[in-house]
Amino acid sequence: MEYDVIIIGAGSMGMSAGYYLTEAGQTVALIDSDDPPHEEGSHHGETRLIRHAYGEGGNYVPLALHAQKLWEELDEKTEERIFLKTGVLNFGAKGNVFLETVQKSAEEYQLPLDVMTAEEINNRWPGFQLDAGAVGYFERNSGVLFSENAVRAYRTLAEKNGADLYTNRSVQAIETTADQVTVKLTDGEIKGKKLLISAGKGTNQVTKLLDISLPLTPVRKTFSWFTAAEVANYTEESFPGWGHVDQESTYYGFPSIDSAGLKIGRHDAGHPLEDPGELAPFGTYSEDKQETLAFARKHFSKDIDLKEGRVCTYTNTPDEDFIIDYLPGHTNIVVACGFSGHGFKFASGIGESLARLLTDRELAVSLESFQLNRFDGYQ
Known part of the structure; x- marks a missing residue:
């Protein structure tokens, strides 16, 4: 059998693309080195944030809104829990470029955004203990995605539509x-008209088989869960998702679900990996525990442990x-590829866009800013 599309890497983007391709009537083979959802990719750890007003650049907003619509549609098609509307608070010092971009993108796309002082934040959510100089931007329509549930849901729907999965290959x-x-593969071969690499x-382990190396750096990252004496302050009913940016670091987190x-993680820093298959376990480096704990005790509760x-990989x-x-x-x-630790929220929209791209249909949102020709040597 010759498939319309072969997909190498059936994680967040690949599984989403596989589903939307089958919805378009395509025959699809999905190949994965493990058995998704699993803990060897970038989708494990249960939860991810979805933000609409985007500090990384306003060009992401149309894709975020498109993805949000598709996540809500997936929620209706599956028994899996996909989206929880907790709202997301971005906070930090006044004048921070990231926060200013959040505000500008909200204004440009007319997104609801509450501007809050540190006092207002601490009063509304007693789980915070922010310094007086902080400012916050609260998106009430954003929230939490259940990443492993989403991959599992897309897999179920894709297989129901006839997709073939080749796992542990x-x-x-x-x-x-x-x-x-x-x-x-080690146990045979698969033929198709087109190929999607979403590994x-x-x-680069896949593209090197075609004598191509892409500008990618795998980085070891960590995230952690914490308990606090004031448990009631941090439940999903009483606390938002959040992000914090200053000149020294970037953190993100979730209520206790x-x-x-x-749950708290540090977005910046980390350890580049020469071999992406070898991840040192949590606690290998002193900062694995100390940095995030110090951050949590400063901004949330002194009685937190x-x-x-x-560990995960960006x-x-x-x-x-x-x-x-x-x-x-x-x-x-x-x-x-190259989703740099902030890609999962877009997986529904990217998967749908990839399905359109691979079937020569008009895209719902532009992918122009993600072209390879922005890097030297890939013109």
């Missing part, structure tokens, strides 16, 4: 012609914007 070689791609931290504890920590591009484009020299191979 390793790609050994890729052969291409103008109208056919052959992916060779996360393993993307299903009593799991307050670490409950559990895990796959960063030089500018931390995504890569979604045809692979250089190939008219039937698309690559989606």
Whole structure:
């Protein structure tokens, strides 16, 4: 059998794309080195934030709004819990460029955004203890996505539509012609008309089979759950998702969902990985525990303690914007990668966009800013 589209990497973006391709009547093969959802990719850890007014750049807002619509549609199609509207508070010092961009993007796209002082924040959510100089921007329509549930839901729907999954498989070689791609596995081969590479931290391991290396840096990251004496202040009913940016660091976090504890991660810093397959366990570095705990005790509660920590991987591009484009020299191979730790919220919208791109249909939102030609050597 020759598939319409083969997908290498059936995580957040690949599984979403697989579903939307089957909805468009395409035959699809999804290949993954594990059995998604799993803890070896970038979608584990249960939850992700979705923000609409976007500090990373206003060009992301249309994609965020498109993704939000699709997440809500997925919520209606599955019994899985997909989206929880907690609202998201971005806070930091006045004059911060990230926060100013949040405000500008909200104004440009007429998004509801509450501007709050530190006193107003502390009074509304007693779980915060922010310094007097802080300012906050609260998006009431944003919230929390359940990442593993979403991947599982897309998998169920894609398989129901006829997609074939090849799990726990390793790609050994890729052969291409103008109208056919052959992916060779350890136990056979799969043929298709088009190929999507969405392999996360393993993307360059796949593209090197085509003698191409993309500007990607896998980085080891951590996130943790915390318990606090004032448990009632941090429940999903009483506390928002949030992000904090200053000149020294960027943190993000979630309320305690299903009593799991307050979840906090550091977005910047981390340790670049020479081998993305080798992740040092949580606690290997002193900052794994100390940095986030110090941050939590400063901004939330002095009576807070670490409950559990895990490691994950960001796959960063030089500018931390995504890569979604045809692979250089190939008219039937698309690559989606480099999501730099802020991509999951867009996975529904990106998957739907990839399905349109691979079937030569008009896109609902522009992907122009994610083209490879913005980097030297990929013109």
